[in-house]
Amino acid sequence: MQTDSARGDLMTAIVTTGHGGYDKLLVCEVPKPVPGPGEVLVRVLAAGMNNTEINTRVGWYRDGGWNDATPFPLIQGTDCCGLVCAGAGIDESLVGRRVLIRSCMRVDGFSSMQTRWLGSDMDGAFAQFVVVPASEVFVVDCEWSDAELATIPCAYGTAENMIARAGVGRGSTVLITGASGGVGSAAVQLATRRGARVIGVASRAKHDQLRELGIDQVYGRDADLVVALGRHSVDVVIDNVAGDGFGRLLDLLVRGGTYVSSGAIAGPVVEFDLRTMYLNDLTLLGSTAWDEDVFANLVSYIEAGDIRPLLAESFPLEQIAAAQQRFVEKGHVGKFVLVPPAVHDQA
Incomplete structure (x- = not known):
């Protein structure tokens, strides 16, 4: 992924600066990412919250092994419902479509167990925009809200x-x-x-x-x-x-x-x-690396009405610390979701 700070294109993001407490979650203006070949720029409509983001921030995986050392500073966010804005060398019919991003990417193909996780190994969805490979976005046609769709990727996958x-x-x-x-x-x-x-x-x-x-x-x-x-x-x-x-x-x-x-x-x-x-x-x-048919199957279940979302509560993105504090109390059923500030220029 490349970034283009020379044009002054900025976005709001939550940047996790290292292992530690809520003080490691900074609300920042950072360069909006630019898609490289085979990638898409996705405007984040809603981003679900998971144990993974908190575990990564507090250093829970350090002794138990994630892929490698966490690449701080990092924009976390494993769950994304978004709108495809642009891409480089992609199927143009994706542009303008509402999608879910597959959180667990099998970088060397499905014959290898190597994974790349959105928001853990690469910048994720706690921002107004994110760039991912075009192969990892899945169009979803349903009446669910953006926040409801954002409850799906990590937990259901x-x-x-x-x-x-x-x-x-x-x-x-x-x-x-x-x-x-x-x-x-x-x-x-x-x-x-x-x-x-x-x-x-x-x-x-x-x-x-x-x-x-x-x-x-x-x-x-x-x-x-x-x-x-x-x-x-x-x-x-x-x-x-x-x-x-x-x-x-x-x-x-x-x-x-x-x-x-x-x-x-x-x-x-x-x-x-x-x-x-x-x-x-x-x-x-x-069970960590998702098998090939898992995410496509989930999308088909949503579109067929076989499952329903369990949205516990939504928070503005900037209130991530308060949302994570509520999350760890475990008083809810289902998922918390963060909603980024609205953006007028999608591209």
Whole structure:
């Protein structure tokens, strides 16, 4: 990506200057990016918020390994609903179309697991404009608002990837921890869509909202699931919580069952009895790099009305610190979204 500061074309962005607290989030005027060959300039209409942005800022990945060191200063923002404004050597029919940007880009093709993430490995959507490869924008035709569409990319892409890899289908019994969070609530909808029986874990205040999503059973975070459900009672565990309860989750799996994770919000260092895994022929799956059909499938689900957005609240982009403070309180169901200032010159 190139920038053109000589013309004085500026945009408002949130620049994360390094690891640390909210003081590392600066509201700045920075050069508007210019698309290179095969790239598009996208005006950001709304940008969803995720654990990833906060984890990156506070340095949570430093000991657990992201791709490389975070390239600070960085414009974060993994989720983007936007409008294609211009491009270089692209299909001109994209210009003027509302799109979602695929957050997880497979830079060496889908035969390689190498990834490039919007807002983590490259400048993202916490700005008025962003530049991405034209291959990573997906036109969406639906009546959802911009903010509603911005809830989709990271959470639903991550959830759909886990569900597909774990082979969830009609008749599967699936346990989802953190079921009220962005990824968890997406997984509830997407697993239900595939005809699975879905059991969730969430704080009791959020149970009614999860039942509205079609969840079959839901338990509080303090529930003893082995007592409630019985050993060997679920086919798949979708877990982004981990922490002290990790070992007990494996006790719930049927012989030949699958545990899949893309996060560890309760703690990444876990303890379990290895015999539980090998004597029960369990499969443990990590899920970060999205498979090729994941994002196109999500767009088709939106356009068919198979899923619905869970927009908890929208904030002006400049209020990112307040929004992140609210986010970490975990009092919401679904996603928070940031809305950049309006722009009159789209190109």
